[in-house]
Every structure is written in C-alpha cells, then in structure tokens.
Amino acid sequence: METTFLGLDALMLARIQFAFTVAFHFIFPAFTIGLASFLAVLNGWYLWSKDEAYLHLFNFWLKIFAITFAMGVVSGIVMSYQFGTNWSVFSDRTGPVLGPLMAYEVLTAFFLEAGFLGIMLFGRGKVGNGLHMVATLMVAVGTAISATWILSVNSWMHTPAGFSVNDAGQFVPEDWWAVIFNPSFPYRLIHTLTAAYLTTAFIVGGVGAWHLLRGRWQNKSVRKMFSMAMWMAAIVAPLQIVFGHEQGLNTYEYQPTKVLAMEGHFETHENGIPLYLFGIPNQEEGRLDYAVGIPKIGGPILGKGWNASMDGLDTVPEAEQPPVAMVFWSFRIMVGIGFLMMGVGLWSLWVRWKGRLYEDRWLHRAALVMGPSGLVAVIAGWITTEVGRQPYVVYGEMLTAEASSPLDAGAVGASLLAFIVIYFAVFGAGVGYLFKLMGKTPERAPYEEDIDYGPLRASGIVPGVQQEAPKGGNDRQPAE
C-alpha cells in the first residue's frame, strides 16, 4: 500500500482536497446569498414603481445568478458527500450532532431554493408577477436559511456545546438549543452573512463601474446598480468592521490561541499589549521577525486595560499551536480589504454629496478593482478561522489527524488531481461566461430613449468617452 502521493500522506491530501473544494464552493454562495436578496429587492422595486429600469436590471443579474447558482449547487453536492468519503471518522463521531443540522439545511433551505428557482428563472410569464415575486423571495430566504444552518454546524466545530460522548466515541446531543446556538454561532452568522452581502455589493459595484467607465452613464440601470452598490459599501462596510471585531472578541474568549496567531503574539506581554501591524511570523524560533507595532493599544482592542498582561503562544504547547503564518497573513488580507471597502464606501458618499457619482472616473476605477475583493476577503477570513482552529477539527475535542477516512494516499491523490483539473476547467469556463454576461449593457427602458440628458459636465470625463456613448441608445444590448 502506498503511504504517500507526491510526497504527501493521505491525511494531508485529504486536507488539501477539502480545503480546495470547500474554498471553491464557498465562492459561489458568498456571491449568490447577496445576489438573491438584491434580485428580490430589484423585482419588488420594479413591481412597486413600475420603472422598467429595475426590470432590466433584474433580468441582467438573473442570468448571472442562474449560472452562479448552478455552479454552487454542483460544487455543494460534492461537499455533502465528502464528509463521508474523506472524513469518515469525523462523520461517524459527529454525525449524531451535526447530521441533523445539515438535514435541516436540506429540508428548510435547499428544497426551498431549488423548488422555486425554476419559477424565478423561467416562470414570470406562467404564474404572473405576484407569484413570481413570491418565488424570488423564497429563493432569497432559502439562501439565508442555508447559511444559518451550515454556519451553526461550522460554529459548533469551533465552540462545541450541548453534547456528551458515548461509548463508541460519538458526540451525542444533550441540549439542541445549546448545540445550535453555540457560543460563536451568532457572531459568525452575522459576520459571514454581512460578508456575503458586501461581496455581492462590490461585484455589482464593479460591474456598474465598468459600464460607467465605458461611457454608459445614460443607462439608468447602470447608474442604479452603481449607486445601490455604493450605498451598501458606505453603510455596510463600516458595520462589518464592528461585526468582525465582535467576532474577534468572541474568538479571544473561546479560542484564545487562534487570536494569538492572528495577532502574532508569540511572547507573553507583562505591561501593556502591543498591536502588531506588520511582521514575519517565525514559528520555529517563536517570535515575530521585523515586527512593527503600536505599543499598548492591543489591550483596549481586546477589551483589556492599557497596561494589561497577556500570555503569548510561548505558553501554548507546540502540538496545540496552529500554523501561525497562514493565520497571521490571511487575517491581515481580510482586515486590509475590509478597510479598503470602507474607504471606497466613504469616498462614494463624498463624491455623491458633490453630485459626481456617475462622473468620478477614479472612483469608478477603484470600484472596478475592488469588484472581486469581497471574494478574496471571505476566503481569507475562512482560512483565518479554519486554520486557526488547528490542530483540532472539533476544537478541544477531536484532532484533525484522527478524523480522516482509512484511505490509500494514491486514491486521495488521484481524486485531488481530478478535482483540481475539473474545477479549474469547468468553473473557469463558468467564470468566463459570467464575465461575458457582466460585460453586456443592460437593456434600456423605452422611456429613456426620448430623454436628452445633455452633455455630461466636462470635468472628470475624457472626451473620447462621449463618442463611445452618444445619445440615442446605441448602447443598448445588441439583438441576440
């Protein structure tokens, strides 16, 4: 029996495979959770205002939703079986506690989304606007319910509660309320759902910015999508920083080791805790090389005094430390993107105040660059929390090393290669189709044809752009 594949043992291969498939999967729901709600808002707004610009915007994003949702479904089915194929010991032992939560996810969320998706995508003409709106809402609600259950499961793995262990070594539920509403769940749910909404807002904003940069400011759908996205950025990004901070405090209470790794505290501090902005973690030597920090303010941030003391990673046995560098860096990427998002949001408020929201090309360029930033941030945050939990799969209760299936390294290696090749090929093609759809100009409402917006004020716009988009609507979607 082979014990390694390309120098990696079966456990490491299974970990890479899970990390790869779950990270890939997570990209899709991180986008569709927010997009489903955005679509419900657009459709509701259209029905209420009868303004066709919202209908065109709805149809524009609906096509994108359909493709993304399909990729989310098929990559999600992989997840629901991978617990068993690659983590059979974990499945056997946690099944009694986590299985029912996942079963509830299927029963309350997956069926709801899938059952109404067909009507949402294809049924407006068959069921009428009212029921179509109901179907759209059901899909949006379904995505949020799904996130709720799966984040409860994930949170339980970080802060297990409400269970006992039976003779077979299985975790057995004692108190379902305590299991579901385990200590980290409310914080993680709010932080993750908000992250999903922000991710969507920045993708929508990036697409809007792209069309504005192409001179399509006369298209009301384009203006609306950019404006709505920037409102989200301005309001939600600052809130998200607060939510993230709250989750950090919760993590410090229940998983202090993870926070030590996130913040690079190898050493114990006696009189005041610094906040390290930069440094290179050196786990072998147990120190943060080239550390740049602000003295003392780490204490108040963690809810302690200015002169507080804190045990560092030097008090944690090496075998119980997570890989510090990954946690340290991924945390910084996530936080950095969070502040950049807030910056774009506040900038957009200023520009909006000045009445130049659809003209400020630098804002548009920034929004375009920040388009995929939410996806990067959610993956980075995911790595922070999951790698920070190591070496445990169920924190404090079960080691990751004990959780995997008795599989041959060759078998896992072969499947891992297959997943990598197929995911990049299939989902790469899918992302290509998404870009094509995003690059199409949303249809213009008929009433817009006659409106003469006049030339845009010359400031902030290059002359060439107006030639690109003369009045009269030749930026309409070409007939297919």
Next chain:
Amino acid sequence: MDALATSIDLTIAWALLLAFAVYVYVVLDGFDLGIGILYPFFRKKEDRDLMMNSVAPVWDGNETWLVLGGGGLFAAFPLAYAIILPALYPPIVAMLLALIFRGVAFEFRWKAVGTFQARFWDAAFIGGSTVAALAQGITLGALLQGIEVDGRAYGGGWWDWLTPFSVLTGVAVVAGYAFMGATWLNMKLEGDIQIRVRRFARIFGIATMGAIVLVSLWTPFLEQEYFSRWFSFPAALVVAPVPLLVALIGFLLWRSITEEGRDWMPFVLTCALFGLCFLGLGVSMWPWVIPPTVSIYDAASPAKSQLFMFVGAIVLVPIILAYTGYAYWVFRGKLKPGEGYH
C-alpha cells in the same frame, strides 16, 4: 413510551423515510439523467434544445433529493455513511464529478460560443449523465453484494466494488434511466420527435426489463439470506407478488408504448416499475444497511438525534412535496418546438 422502543420505532421510520427520499431521487433525477443518456441518439440542435428545456426548470430540485439522501444517511445512520462512502470512494467521486459536468451543462450549453464549445458542453451533458447513472448503479450493486467492515470502518480493498455483478447493476441503471427519460419525453413532447422518442422507449424498455430479470436472478445467489427470503416456503408466498407485479407492469408498459394513447401512462408505469424494484431490494436487504454485517439498528444515531430531525421531517417533507408539485404543475403540458426557457 420507553426510550428503547422510541429509538427502535424512530430507526424504522428513518429507514423508510430515507428509502422514500432515495426512491424519489431515482424517479426524478432518473428521467433527467436519462435525457442526457438519450442525447447521442438525437443529433439535431433543435431536438436537443427541446429535450433539455423539458427538465431545465426542475433538474435542480430533482438533485436536491440526492443531497437529502446523503445528508439524511449522515444524520440518521452516521456509521453507515462513514463505512459506505470510503468503501465506494472511486464510484462516488466519479459520480460527483460527473454531476458537475452535467449540472453546469444546463446553463453553459446556452452560453457556448462557436461549435467547439457547443459540442463540448453537449458531450459534458452526455458523459456526465451516463457516468453518474453508471456510478449510481455500481454503488447499488456493490452495496448489495456486501461490504467488508472492520470495527467502525471500511475494512476492504480499493477495488472491491468492481465485480461483474456491480457492472451489471451499473448498466441496468443506465438502461433504466434512459427508459425513464424516454417515457418523460414521450409525455412532454409532440410531433415527429415524440415518435422517435417512443422508439427509444421501446428499445430501452426491453433492455431495462432484461436487466431487471438478470439482477433479480443473480441477487439471491449473492447471500444465503437473500436466497432464503425469496425461495424458502412460506416466505416466498409473501414476496411472490413483487415479481408478478413486475411482469404485469412490464406488460402494461409495453402496451402503452406501442399503442397510441394517454402520453403520461408510460411514465407513470415506469415510476411504478422502479417502485417495485425498490421494494424487491428492500425485501433482500432489510434490516441491513450494509449487508451482511451492519443493520439499521447498529448504524442508528441516538434517539435524541433521530427524534429532533423526525419532528421537522414530518412537517417539512409534505410541504416540500407540495411546492415541488406546484413547480411541476406550473411547467406542465407539452413543450412546443421552439418554445424554450432559455
């Protein structure tokens, strides 16, 4: 009710509920996988568009029953989930990857640019559907022929699942799904393409019946216990209606796909035929979940887990069936050539 009785009743209830979920999956995803299997026999783009559009609004919901099957097994019988999936690692991974190809084909096929991409996603739909069906059939056969268990884990080798019997069940499921796909299309389409679909319904109908006979004759010889259930007196009297009903439905099916008549009839009869096959499997396997070692009681999660889910399932499954039924009702009737959802 004392705790033990509760747990035994719940365990049976969960076994039945999961069997129901798997049956619904087989029927629903059976016909839409079947459409992919039938694709190679319909080369014109317009035909293929129609075939795919006949399931485009519902395929997603159909596949959710597979997730319920996996999730439900994890929750109600975690030990079985933890043994069966590693034992069947290659076919399960193949099925998952195949489902990716066919699932995205529903969307990507309509976005394809140029003939290469169009052909590629058609091939992905055909290959994905066929491999998924084959892998599901092999999984069934490998489970039926028995899985080696060591303690609380799979104890066999990596190719144990591959035997002549599991290959037969694999091919049987491919034929069966193609048959279901053809009877579904017979219901949803009209005109020239319906006539051609009916021809394939007859071909795959014969293949399916042949496969059912072969698998049924082979199964009792896999395991002494299976044999005694089917052929020992008086047990045989109790189970005898199953093969007799299969023969009756086979006859009715043949009539309904050879003569003009109600177009929904062959599809409904196919569902009944699959139901009987399912019942036959139950006769052989009950109360094992992994023959011949792990029973549903061995694998059951604690009563507290099963009860918590059962309360929800009893309320939610009827609701799910209702709105799923509504979604089918919305898209009922014949699909006209040129009418499409994309």
